[in-house]
Amino acid sequence: MVLSDRTAIVTGASRGIGRAIALSLAKAGADVVVNYARNDTAAAEVADLIRAEGRRALLFKADVAAPEAAEALIKAAQSEFGRVDILVNNAGINRDNLVLRMKDEDWDAVLSVNLKGAFNCARAAARAMVKNQYGRIINISSVVGLTGNFGQANYAAAKAGLLGLTKALAKELCSRNITVNAVAPGFINTEMTAGLPEKVTEKLLAQIPMKRFGEPEDVAGLVVFLATDAAAYITGQTIAADGGMTCM
Ligand code: NAP
Numbered sequence: 001m002v003l004s005d006r007t008a009i010v011t012g013a014s015r016g017i018g019r020a021i022a023l024s025l026a027k028a029g030a031d032v033v034v035n036y037a038r039n040d041t042a043a044a045e046v047a048d049l050i051r052a053e054g055r056r057a058l059l060f061k062a063d064v065a066a067p068e069a070a071e072a073l074i075k076a077a078q079s080e081f082g083r084v085d086i087l088v089n090n091a092g093i094n095r096d097n098l099v100l101r102m103k104d105e106d107w108d109a110v111l112s113v114n115l116k117g118a119f120n121c122a123r124a125a126a127r128a129m130v131k132n133q134y135g136r137i138i139n140i141s142s143v144v145g146l147t148g149n150f151g152q153a154n155y156a157a158a159k160a161g162l163l164g165l166t167k168a169l170a171k172e173l174c175s176r177n178i179t180v181n182a183v184a185p186g187f188i189n190t191e192m193t194a195g196l197p198e199k200v201t202e203k204l205l206a207q208i209p210m211k212r213f214g215e216p217e218d219v220a221g222l223v224v225f226l227a228t229d230a231a232a233y234i235t236g237q238t239i240a241a242d243g244g245m246t247c248m
Contacts, residue, residue, distance in 0.1 A: 001029030002228045007081040009033040009073065011064050011121060012091030014043035016190030017140065020216030021088055021223050022046055028224050030086065031056035033077045037063055064091045064117030074124035083132055086227045087125040089118035090140040094192060096151040107154045114158035122169055135178035136227045139166050143186045143242050163238055170236030179235040181226050186242025188214040210243030
């Protein structure tokens with residue numbers, strides 16, 4: 001139980017990668033706040049599974065893009081568990097379109113949730129972590145933030161922005177024993193990728209040396225590692241979990 005006595009907040013933990021991260025952190029011994037935006041039933045199921053591991057779980061519905069909602073999320077974690085040790089900024093959306101057709105509202109929505117949401121939660125959590133002189137902040141970026149992608153200017157900009165945020169936060173917070181790192185998943189089997197046309201999937205598979213999409217657990221294992229004391233000297237880094245996609 002490498003994370004026993006640790007508490008974690010995972011944003012967007014009702015489904016996909018966030019769900020796997022929340023469950024893996026609980027399996028490693030952490031109590032977990034399950035944040036989500038809409039899907040009450042799926043989030044409640046994740047909380048039940050965490051409790052079945054013998055850990056505490058708190059459900060907290062909040063739109064991370066709203067600063068006051070992010071503040072309330074961190075406050076709820078503090079009052080329920082007494083402290084905030086680990087924050088995983090995982091909540092994300094995509095609204096894909098070519099730049100020439102992209103609507104302002106689709107640009108704004110993706111930047112608001114993926115980038116501002118992470119800033120909102122990190123700022124609120126860092127205030128709590130500074131008091132405890134301990135913290136782990138892990139931002140879920142994407143290989144698309146490293147390489148760009150057709151039809152994803154908003155998403156690529158948000159995910160690349162997260163890498164800058166990660167490095168700046170790492171430098172500001174390292175003297176307080178708080179590390180900040182980013183994880184860049186490749187293409188992972190979740191609802192976000194379920195609707196990809198077969199031709200696009202085939203093209204993507206051709207770019208992945210391991211010749212398969214990842215599973216949410218492939219990302220969760222890396223996040224758990226970054227949350228442990230084994231990763232105490234790692235900060236400001238971006239680590240890809242992408243089946244070799246970005247090593248080409
Ligand atoms: P997903 O299956 O679509 O799940 C998204 C999660 O985010 C859900 O729990 C959703 O909650 C939550 N969420 C959405 N908007 C939110 C908001 N405003 N406030 C709080 N929670 C919100 O996505 P995923 O594929 O697991 O992706 C998780 C993260 O990994 C995202 O940041 C994504 O960009 C990144 N990523 C994914 C892939 C991939 O291939 N899947 C690759 C690279 C990076 P509800 O259920 O309540 O809607």
